Amino acid sequence: MDLLGFPKFPSIPRIERIVAMTQENVHLAPQGLHVPHDLKLWMPHEDQLFHLFEESLLHWGKVDCAQLEWRGFEGPAKLLLERRLDFILPHDGTLVVRCPEDFSAFLSDAVYGNRDVAIGKEEALQEVVVLFWYRLACKFWKADPGKFRPALFKPSLPLNWPGRQPDVACLVLVQKYPVEVLLWAE
Numbered sequence: 001m002d003l004l005g006f007p008k009f010p011s012i013p014r015i016e017r018i019v020a021m022t023q024e025n026v027h028l029a030p031q032g033l034h035v036p037h038d039l040k041l042w043m044p045h046e047d048q049l050f051h052l053f054e055e056s057l058l059h060w061g062k063v064d065c066a067q068l069e070w071r072g073f074e075g076p077a078k079l080l081l082e083r084r085l086d087f088i089l090p091h092d093g094t095l096v097v098r099c100p101e102d103f104s105a106f107l108s109d110a111v112y113g114n115r116d117v118a119i120g121k122e123e124a125l126q127e128v129v130v131l132f133w134y135r136l137a138c139k140f141w142k143a144d145p146g147k148f149r150p151a152l153f154k155p156s157l158p159l160n161w162p163g164r165q166p167d168v169a170c171l172v173l174v175q176k177y178p179v180e181v182l183l184w185a186e
Contacts, residue, residue, distance in 0.1 A: 015153030039157045043168050043185060044140055046070060052139065052168040053181050057130040062112035063174060068170040070180070079180055089147055091135070092186040094167075097129050098157055099179045106177060126153065131179075162186070 045053065050067040057063040064167035086094050107124035114123070130151045137143040166182040173179075 015045045034044065040139065041055070041182070044136070044154050046168060046170045048140070049136075049168050049181055050172060052135050053132050053170065053172055053179075056128060056135050057174065059108060060128055060131050062105065063110050065174040065179075068171040068173050068178070070169050072165060072169075076080055079178065081125065082156035083125055084154050084160070085129060085133055085134065086154055087137070089149070091141065091142060094162060094184045094186070095129070095133055095136075096155075096161065096182040096183075097125065097179065098182070099125065100177055103120065103174070106175065126151075129153075136183075 047067070054065050054067075057065055073090045079100060081101045081104060082096060082098045083095060084096045104122050104125040107128060111124070133151065134145065134148070137148070138145055161182075164184075166184050169182045171178060171179065171180055
């Protein structure tokens, strides 16, 4: 356990960053942030990532969820629907959200029911990913939302991900649907 009571993850790789963080400015980190001395980028812990995702689901559609233990990516899973968001602000990185194919339809039904709405069932997951990214960048990294560019999604396949384990990840159970949230910093 670290000083904040979070488990240490020895498999997290070191991240090279342009903006150096030194021992002297670690005290400037907002309370609760995981700022290991060997990393130069503030990264959320698995629990913090989960809570931001949970907030996004509750805010967007009052959809409840629970955290499961994430054991690392070990190859293709039955989470065939993926959304990948590459970002440059406030830091360069990649966000991937993976879930079963029918999860997006569940989200759409949970929020809109049978009403005629302009959003398609596939777009519901995209909305949640954008909202989650916005919360992560604004609440965790204190980014200025006025500088955000429109979210651009790329095709997401494990072959196109960064060639290493994610820097932080969590597994979320939403009703009966497992949802994997993966985050890499470049």
